Amino acid sequence: MRDVSKRFTGLVALSHLSFELRRGEILGLIGPNGAGKTTLISLISGTLAASEGELMFDGRVLSHVHAFRRARLGIGRTFQIMHPFPGLSVLDNVAVGALFGSGGEREMRRARELARDKLEFVGLAHRASQRAESLGGPDRKRLELAKALAMRPRLLLLDEVMAGLNPVEMESVMDMIEKVRAQGVSILLTEHVMKAIRTLSDRLLVLHHGEKIAEGEPAQVLNDPRVVEAYLGRRRS
Numbered sequence: 001m002r003d004v005s006k007r008f009t010g011l012v013a014l015s016h017l018s019f020e021l022r023r024g025e026i027l028g029l030i031g032p033n034g035a036g037k038t039t040l041i042s043l044i045s046g047t048l049a050a051s052e053g054e055l056m057f058d059g060r061v062l063s064h065v066h067a068f069r070r071a072r073l074g075i076g077r078t079f080q081i082m083h084p085f086p087g088l089s090v091l092d093n094v095a096v097g098a099l100f101g102s103g104g105e106r107e108m109r110r111a112r113e114l115a116r117d118k119l120e121f122v123g124l125a126h127r128a129s130q131r132a133e134s135l136g137g138p139d140r141k142r143l144e145l146a147k148a149l150a151m152r153p154r155l156l157l158l159d160e161v162m163a164g165l166n167p168v169e170m171e172s173v174m175d176m177i178e179k180v181r182a183q184g185v186s187i188l189l190t191e192h193v194m195k196a197i198r199t200l201s202d203r204l205l206v207l208h209h210g211e212k213i214a215e216g217e218p219a220q221v222l223n224d225p226r227v228v229e230a231y232l233g234r235r236r237s
């Protein structure tokens with residue numbers, strides 16, 4: 001991403017952001033509420049258009065590529081605000097990912113096979129035939145993850161998939177993320193849960209008011225005075 005900005009009416013959500021996400025890495029994306037993390041994910045997945053700047057994926061300029069084509073190219077995401085397709089079963093919600101992802105399954109039977117596989121992976125197979133809207137919060141998070149994985153992404157954008165999970169559920173999602181990475185998927189991981197960020201990330205990118213304030217080694221970045229200040233506020237002397 002080179003010099004990318006995103007303006008909403010009266011507000012600059014991202015300002016002149018440049019960074020790269022390397023093949024096979026987990027890049028942790030952190031920053032206080034409203035920093036621009038979800039906006040960044042939407043710019044990469046194509047659900048929002050950048051106001052300026054350039055996005056490249058695997059050597060290809062993405063700027064004018066529609067969201068559905070980016071999904072075909074292998075960019076998958078989860079949504080922080082979850083809206084499962086109402087009236088569809090859990091299985092078919094995930095099958096939608098298979099139909100519109102990089103595998104581009106055309107047959108419903110095969111899409112459902114892949115969906116079942118992903119539901120097993122996230123531990124939701126026992127709810128396959130339930131309606132998606134009957135799921136509780138933690139199960140909806142798992143559904144988001146399964147749907148994104150059914151897209152067979154090469155780049156997976158995770159927007160707070162651990163929010164609201166208890167420590168045991170969190171450990172199991174961390175485990176899943178490690179396994180996905182081991183399959184060669186590159187991951188942008190947005191979380192407020194620092195333990196997950198610290199354990200999983202190869203590098204960190206920190207946003208504050210739409211600007212990059214730090215990037216690099218997790219231990220170093222988390223000790224950066226600007227990062228500490230962004231999270232805790234300026235220390236009074």
Ligand SMILES: Nc1ncnc2c1ncn2[C@@H]1O[C@H](COP(=O)(O)OP(=O)(O)OP(=O)(O)O)[C@@H](O)[C@H]1O
Nearest residue numbers: 008009011013031032033034035036037038039040
């Ligand atoms: N569609 C929109 N229209 C106008 N302003 C928006 C829109 N989407 C986001 N914003 C604003 O842009 C800024 C960045 O929002 P964003 O959702 O990207 O933050 P975030 O880092 O994901 O925060 P959180 O940690 O709370 O999820 C915020 O000030 C938000 O209010």
Ligand SMILES: [Mg+2]
Nearest residue numbers: 037038039080
């Ligand atoms: Mg967000």
